Amino acid sequence: TNAFQKLTAMINDPETYPVFETVEESAVLQVTGVTPNISPWGRPQDFPLGVKMAAFFVDNLNALEDPRRPIIQTGAQDLDNNPIGYKGIPSAYAGPESQFEFNASTLNRAQVENPMQIFLMTYAEVEFIKAEMAQRGYTTNAQEHYEAGVTAAITQLGATTTEAYFDNPVAAYDGSLEQILLQKYYALYFVDYQQWFEFRRTGLPELPTTEAMLNDAMMPSRFFYPSDVQISNQANYQQALELLGGADSINTKVWWDNN
Incomplete structure (x- = not known):
């Protein structure tokens, strides 16, 4: 509660506590590809190696008709190598991989090839903090900050969006903390451990579990x-x-x- 009160004071006094107001102001390490400023992935071809996208991650982006999909992942294919859109598999599934009669989407290696960006603190994250504060009743304009956060998160990955994005009922602000933090989950993609920190703090988004998961399907603390x-x-x-x-x-x- 004390943290929320301090954040409220900061948000209501932007002259004393200025924060990012555009995507361009975000704290981002620009990796040029010129030695020594090169991608930490020495072998970008290994980035997607043995990796399949999780169904939870992909299904939400599909429902949102999200323009980040081709930037983050490759398309899935059926067993005859025909494209079938973006499709993932359950996290910690039980049984053999052969149960999936398709080749699931995997990570797009272009994300770690030179030149690239390493996100530290983004304008999108700032807007989602403001959206959460407003949703909790400490400040106002939750929808405005939610939409600004979503738009910034899409922009920072090099995709574009329009107002029509929010015409989708799945994307339109519904007043819930769950929706804000689901979109923040995607905004924090490729931002260090921040998704995990947010989950530990809020328990959101509600991630699916299976009996095959280790640690009794509990997220490590x-x-x-x-x-x-x-x-x-x-x-x-x-x-x-x-x-x-x-x-x-x-x-x-x-x-x-x-x-």
């Missing part, structure tokens, strides 16, 4: 401590474990995680 810390900093590592309840567990919630 934290990382393990690195092995080098465990070995070379044993005393402080043990002290940290005591603060965590005695175990270095991925399910131990950090101090701010109330979900």
Whole structure:
């Protein structure tokens, strides 16, 4: 609650707390492809290797008729190599891969080829923060900030959108936090661990689970401590474990995680 109050004060005082107001102002590392400023993916051909898009991720974009689809992923094909649009497979499916009688969409390797962008903090994220604050009743104009956030998220990936995008009932603002955070989930694609942080903070979007998932289908709450810390900093590592309840567990919630 205190964080929401501080954010409210910042949003209502833009002269003291200026924030990004355009996509161009976003904090983005521009990778030129000129040494040493080159893609961290030394072998872009490995980026999609052994990867299939998740049905949840793809199905939402299909329902939105989202222009980011060809930028993020390749098209799927039937077993005769005929295109069948964009199609993913369930996360952590049970049984053999042969059960899927099609070749699912995979990651588009062009995303990690030189030149490329590495997103740090974007204007889209700022607008979704404002949209959430308005939806929760701390500020106003939730729909305006929601639509600005969606438009910015699409623009930052190099796609374009029009007002007609929001004519789609799936995309039109419905007043819910769930919708704001689903679109924020896509806006945070390729932004470090931010999607995970948002999920831990809010429990949204509601991700599908299966019986085949490890960890009883629970999203991890934290990382393990690195092995080098465990070995070379044993005393402080043990002290940290005591603060965590005695175990270095991925399910131990950090101090701010109330979900």
